[in-house]
Amino acid sequence: MEKAGRRFLATDAYLELKQFLGRAASLKTRLSDGSEATRTGLVRSASKLGSDGGFARYRITLVPWVWLLSRGRHNRVFQDKTVIQIAEAVFGDYADVAAWQWSDEVSGFLADTRPRSYCVQYGESDYTFISRLLAEEGLGWCVEEDDQAPAGHRLRLFADSRRFPEDILSQSANGGRGLRYHRADSQEAQDAIVAFGEQRRLTSSVLSAISYDYKAKKTVSLNVPGSQSIGGEHAPVLESYDDPGLYAWANAGEAERYGRLAMEARETRQRTWLARSTVRSLRPGTAFDLICLPIDPQQTSFEHRYNATDITHVGINNLSGDAIAAVAQRLGEGLASQDDAH
Structure with missing residues (x-):
């Protein structure tokens, strides 16, 4: 999951909010090597937060197209259909914006499973129904950019998280291969992981x-x-x-x-890691190599490859200090609301 609630400044205080809803929009982030990372979604909500002196502040919340499944609710029966066939049928109801791709390993992973003789969706949203079926079959999904997709992004459904593509900065030669455990500094050639810790939970065995x-x-x-x-x-x-x-x-x-x-x-869910970083390219469904992490010398084994599963990005435009102060004086600090992250 990747949270994408954004606040923007505009010089027009009379933008019609209705025109934004359901439209595809992209957020572009400048990376340490000068390239850009794009995150595209559909506008779920838009609100005007205030205006003064020719400036206006708006809040726009982007969601992947799969969020629309949480708004659709059906009662129906699928007979003698595989999970892939059922998912394709449900996704097909959203064909105007939907795009998806099954990873190469999925067909082999499901080769020995039989069609479901009688599969019922009752009192469930399409999102809950599909999430349940995919979880039962051991399948996961993430969102990735796709210029050819109707909404600029697609759903990637996978069976093996060990085959996640590597984060673009982790594989970059700029500053060395992998993401370093290092301090954050504007003079560094590459973004870094600045805090990293293990979490363990007691679960059924x-x-x-x-x-x-x-x-x-x-x-x-x-x-x-x-x-x-x-x-x-x-x-x-x-x-x-x-x-x-x-x-x-x-x-x-x-x-x-x-x-x-x-x-x-x-x-x-029994063993996870929590990190804080300056890595602007990270997104769920990608992996990265962590290097330069100090470890216990008595530890005989140590994982270097990690998967990103849940990310919250926080950033601001690279405006001058005077511009930021002027906007804050006119419009206030623009504190985040709960809607930014949901």
């Missing part, structure tokens, strides 16, 4: 479930232990039990597959 196959008249159960150590020697072994209902799986192999995917989802 065993996943159990049982379903009844009314056709074969037998039960199908699963018991999936985690693949990672959760906590220290005093950490409790926590079991998560689920009742998926009748005929949830065709056989024990299918039960094991979905149980393993559910356990992996829990494990990804």
Whole structure:
């Protein structure tokens, strides 16, 4: 997720806000090597914050086209359709603005899954429905720029986060390969990670479930232990039990597959990292190499490649100090509102 609530100055205090809604707009950020990073979305909301002396301040909130799925709600049934076919049908309802791409590994990842004999969307938004199906199949998504897309960006659906493309500054030769753990300084050739810390959470370490196959008249159960150590020697072994209902799986192999995917989802939330940086190019769905990080000399292994999953960017235009002061005197500081981040 990438938050994109922006405030802008204009010399016209009478812009009609209605004209902005639903339009594609891009925010361009100048990077350390002189190139630009573009973030494109649809205008979800626009508001005028005030005006004085020929200046006006507006707030514009951009969202990816997939946000529109949260506004659509349907009750429908899909019979003998794969998850890809169901997703394609739902996305097709938004064809005027939608663009998406399945990563190369998805077809192989889903090769052994069977079509869903009877899949129901009831009382759910299209966004909740699709998010649920993708999560059940172990698929994720992120947003990336696409000049050929109707709204200037597309949804990329993936099965393996280890194949994320590398951040453009991480792969840049300007200042060396990778992102440095370093102080922030205007004289540095490249942006840097200025704070980096590990987070761990206690989660369930065993996943159990049982379903009844009314056709074969037998039960199908699963018991999936985690693949990672959760906590220290005093950490409790926590079991998560689920009742998926009748005929949830065709056989024990299918039960094991979905149980393993559910356990992996829990494990990804067990260990994360939180960082603060000056890296202007980072966005969810990309990876970066972290270098120059001081580590415990007793530590035998250390990860250098990390995935960006949730980012909040904060920045201002590179105006002169006098210009910033004049605007603040006339219009105030323009404090952020909760709407900026949602």
